[in-house]
Amino acid sequence: MAAVAAVLLLLSSLTITLSTTIYSGTISPNFTASHFLFIENSGDFLRSVNRNYTAAIKNPQPSSSSFYLVVYHSASHTVVWTANRNTPISSSGQFRLSATGISIHDDSEDSVWSTPEFSSTVASLQLLDSGNIILLDRFNTTLWQSFDFPTDTIVSGQRFLVGKSLIAYSSPSDYSDGEYTFMLTSTTGMLQWQGLTYYELSMDSRSIQNSAQFVSYLMVNGSGFNLIGESGSEIVTKVLMPPVVSDSDYRILKISNDGYLVVLRYTNNNWVTDFASPVDRCRSPSRCGKLGLCSSGGCSCPPGYHIDPKTNFGCSLSDNSLSLPESCNGDETRPPEDYVYVPIGKGLMYFSIYFTNPARNNVGLSTCEALCSSNCSCLGFYYGNRSESCYLIGNHLGSIILSSNKEEDDKLGFIKAISLSSSSNNQNGTTASDFPVIGLVLLPVSGVLLISIVAIWMCIRTQKNRKKNKMKPIPKKFVDDSYSDDTEKFLIAGLPVRFKHEDLVHATMNFSTPIGSGGFGKVYKGVLRDKTVVAVKKITALGSQGMKEFFTEIAIIGNIHHVNLVKLKGFCTHVRDRFLVYEYMSRGSLDRTLFGTGPALEWKDRFEIAVGTARGLAYLHSGCEQKIIHCDVKPENILLNDDLQVKISDFGLAKLLSPEQSGLFTTMRGTRGYLAPEWLTNEAISDKTDVYSYGMVLLELIQGRKNCGHAPILSFENPTPSTECPSSGSSGLLNPPRARSIYFPLQALEMHEEGRYLDLVDPRLSGRVTKHEAEKLVKVALCCLHENPSLRPTMANVVTMLEGTLPVVEPRLDLLGFLRFYGRRFTEPSMVATVTGVETPSGVMAPATESSSMSVFLDSVSYTLSQQVSGPR
Missing domain, CATH: 3.30.200.20 (Phosphorylase Kinase; domain 1)
Structure with a gap:
């Protein structure tokens, strides 16, 4: 017995020793592998000849108990093909190569995945340097290849044929089929979610059609990403991408588990993204979960919905008396009257509307609702007012997106909901109207009499209360x-x-x-x-x-x-x-952080605040469906969170002002000094008015001190110029406070002319800012202060100049001469005795001798404000 045991131990050790060998290029039938047998090599058992690719029995993550037969790119360990993606095995489950093909077995010896039957006997399996697994017979005829059965990835040089699909993984830790698919048709590539198309490759601006031929296959390689025609040589569609830098660079195309088609390039031991589509991230149908509202600002919920408390992702109905139904298999068991329809909101669209035909045309809203109610797989609908078209949303609910097309605004969306009260009644089989009949049958005569007396008393009391309420007036x-x-x-x-x-x-x-x-x-x-x-x-x-x-x-x-x-x-x-x-916003407004007594804001933070503010204003001016002019851009309306993320507040509120309030707009706290010169004239207030105010804020970010909002004034009490700003609550109309010795914007202009940009920077940042950094912001600020509104840059252009996409424009000195007039006219001794402190809305203090003409200006400002303070809509 001892000898037998020794022999078994020797065989066992020999088996383990043999199993740890990683084969190169080819293996023959009667081969078995498992993660356990090749554990010393992390499950690797076969490499291509040049070691570009490796075949292994692997789990997605070390903590996962699910194992798959995979092929991965050796250098990056990126999985490019999976065999048993929907039927994982354990670490002891086996891969077997026999004369009939490949099979994968679980612990119970059952086959969970296998290649089809062949007419010839398998002689060998090869892993090629292209990443393709092939089965050959004794005549070297290919019986089967993995390239014909792609999973979620196409490797460089692989032909992806028309009719084939890539199916995304469920998650990085789960290789099973996910919700997203990329399918190649004879004309284009389509992205689908739950079987519904949400994007086409032809919609991407980088997709250039070169031919009218039908597509035969797709290929990605070092030269690019192309759809090839039936001739096999002509490029039907070319997708523009950055050129390959090195011959050793390697590309793959894949469908990500969150619904994007990406082309990745492996270079310098890192993956870089050469192409990702859709560019609009909100095109991914489930980016924000069920009924989540996706926008450039992130995920939120439509009006009447809130974040789903169960998953903390997606949205559910705010009304707790309603619930969302589940889709069905076609069996209708609920009467249509049990459904209610909750509106989604104007300008909010659903992805499938762009790619599906209406369920019915030339119908009314009630007919569209009835169509959805009679179909238990319908979870909502859209109705076009002008087109009278009915679109049904079926089986699954994805995210909602903001419409970018005004023609779509006439489409009204509704989500089907179930009233919990009606659901409860149906389950109980008893309604309130059933009770009297049941009660009369079940209760004794004395009980019926008691109920009758109570009912009569309640009716009499109700009638008295109604009469009383009619006679009693409601307090004003x-x-x-x-x-x-x-x-x-x-x-x-x-x-x-x-x-x-x-x-x-x-x-x-x-x-x-x-x-x-x-x-x-x-x-x-x-x-x-x-x-x-x-x-x-x-x-x-x-x-x-x-x-x-x-x-x-x-x-x-x-x-x-x-x-x-x-x-x-x-x-x-x-x-x-x-x-x-x-x-x-936890940090409050910018003025507290910038002008407060705490540590000085670093230049990097100031620059990010400048860019963030510019982006927000650019969105208000050109990103919204209805342009909004803020009219009150100032540090008090720029808020910060703990991470110094910028968020502009009070936008659109000017529309809520009464005419009386709008006339007082110029004297509100913090507003003085940010108003553009056109407030003094009958020129229309435009988005360029906000640009001027932004320029003033940008100068404050550079200098780290408050724009007092007026030119220098010398008072009778103290003829010495002061460097102090007035209190933020002062209106500036009577008894003006002492002013600085240098007019704020004029100083920036003079320093620009002399090239002394660092002299404008907050002295607390001395030595930590370069001249180039300061020069960039000063020039952008001065361009924003041009007297002619039409010659100021748009906020979108300001963003591109700050980000470096466009070169910074040189400020035009002829358009900044008014700053010299404002800044110098009141420093002359002859003007001191006449100053009484009347402040114009542009922040300039007017002398008493000009009070009559200035009152005309103020009247025009009040009129302009009352008519145009909120900007066009």
């Missing part, structure tokens, strides 16, 4: 004349969440936590019941505008989403008060 303070019909709000599409007044009272501890104030009212810190920290702005003195107009403006503001704009989370109306609920 509780009547909102502008809002008589609560259903009016549902006529305005796209409204954000409407909060109850008591919820805001609770969140702000009865408005006892003020964190700021501005021209539109006070701001309070609040904590909602779900622990979300918010900023609650109470808007005062709105005048007599109607509730519908208020809702319209809130809907516009609420549907603006950008990473550099403060997000409006909701609103509240209570009697005459209006409240806006914003996301909370």
Whole structure:
């Protein structure tokens, strides 16, 4: 027995020793491998001759218990092909090569994956340096190859034939089939989610069609990414990509698990992305989860929805009395009247509408609703008002995207929901109307009599209360004349969440936590019941505008989403008060950080703040469907979080001002000094007005000190020029404070002319800023201050100049001469005795001798503000 045991031990050790050998190029039938047998090589058992690729039994991550037969790129360890992707095995599961082909077995010896039957006997398996696994017979005829069965990746030089598909992995740790597919047709490549097309390669601006031939195959290699015609030589479609730098560079094409088609290049031991499509990341149908609203600013929820508390991803209905139904297999068991339809909001689209035909044309909204109600696989629908077309959303719900086409705005979206009360009634099989009959049968006579008496008493009491309420007048303070019909709000599409007044009272501890104030009212810190920290702005003195107009403006503001704009989370109306609920920014406004007593902001942070502010304004001017001019760009309206991320606040609120308020706009705290010269004339206020204000803010970022908003003034009490700024709350109309010795923008102009850019930089940053860095920002700021609005750059151009995409434009001195006039006219001794401190809206103090003409200017400003303060819509 001892001898037998010794022989078995020897054989076992011999087997293990043999199994740890990594074969090169070829293996023959009667070969077995498992991760356990090749554990010393991490499951690797076969390499191509030049070691470009390796075949192995591997798990996606060390902690995973799922193992697959894979081929991976040896240098980067990137998996390019998987055999048993939907039927993983354990570490002891086996790969077997026999005369009939390849088979993979689990621990119970059952085959979970295999190649098909062949008419010839398999003589060998080869792993080629192209990454292709082939099975050969004794005549070296190819019986089978892995290139014919791609998974999620195409390697360099591989032909991807028309009709084939790439299916994304479920996740980096799970190689099973995911939700996204890339399919090649005879005309283009299509990206699909859950079987629904959401993008086509021909839609990409980098996809250039060269021929009208039908496509035969796709290939990616060092020369590019091309769709080849039936002739085999003509390029039908060429996708533009950066050129290959080195001959050793290696490319692959794959469909990512989040729905993007990418071409990756391996160079210098790293992967770089040469191509990714769609460019618009919101085109990925499930980027923000079920019913999540995707925009350039990230993920949020449409009005009437909130983040799904179960998954913390995607959105669910805010109304807890409603639930979203699941799709079915075609069996309808629920009556149509149990469904309600919740609007998605105006300007919000669903990806499938772009690629599917209407379910019905020339029908009414009610017919479209009935079509969805009668189909249990339908989860929502879109209805085109002008086209009278009905589009059904079936089987799955993805993300919502902001429409970029005004013609799509007439399409109204609705999501199917189930009323939980009706669902409960149906489950119980008993409704309220059934009770009297059942009660009369089951209750004794005395019980019936008692119920009858109670019912008669309740009817009499109800009638008395109705009469009493009709006779008793409602106190005037509780009547909102502008809002008589609560259903009016549902006529305005796209409204954000409407909060109850008591919820805001609770969140702000009865408005006892003020964190700021501005021209539109006070701001309070609040904590909602779900622990979300918010900023609650109470808007005062709105005048007599109607509730519908208020809702319209809130809907516009609420549907603006950008990473550099403060997000409006909701609103509240209570009697005459209006409240806006914003996301909370922990660092407060820029003026606190920039002008406060704490550590100085580093130059890098100032530059990022400048770029972020420019991006936000550029989006308001040209990225929204309805252009919005801020009209009050200043540090107080630029907010920061702990990471110094910039978010602009108070955009669009000027539209909410009453005419009386708009006339006082120029004297609001912090506004003086940021208003463009055109406020003094009858010129139309445009987006270039914001550009001027941004230029002033940019100078403040450079110098680290406050723009006092006026030219130098010498007072009778103290004829010595002062370097102090007035208090931020001063209106500047009477008893003007002492001013600085140098007019703020004029100093920048003079330093620019002398090339002394570093003299403008905050002295606290001495030695930490280069002349080139300072010069760039000073020149951009001065370009923004050009007197002629049409010759100022757009905010989009400001962004490109700051980012380096476009060269910085040289400021035009002939358009900045007005700064010398403003800055020098009041420093002359002859002017000192006449100054009384009348301030113009541009921030210039006018002498008393000019008060009459200046009053004309002020009148024109008030008129202009009352008419145009919110900018065009």
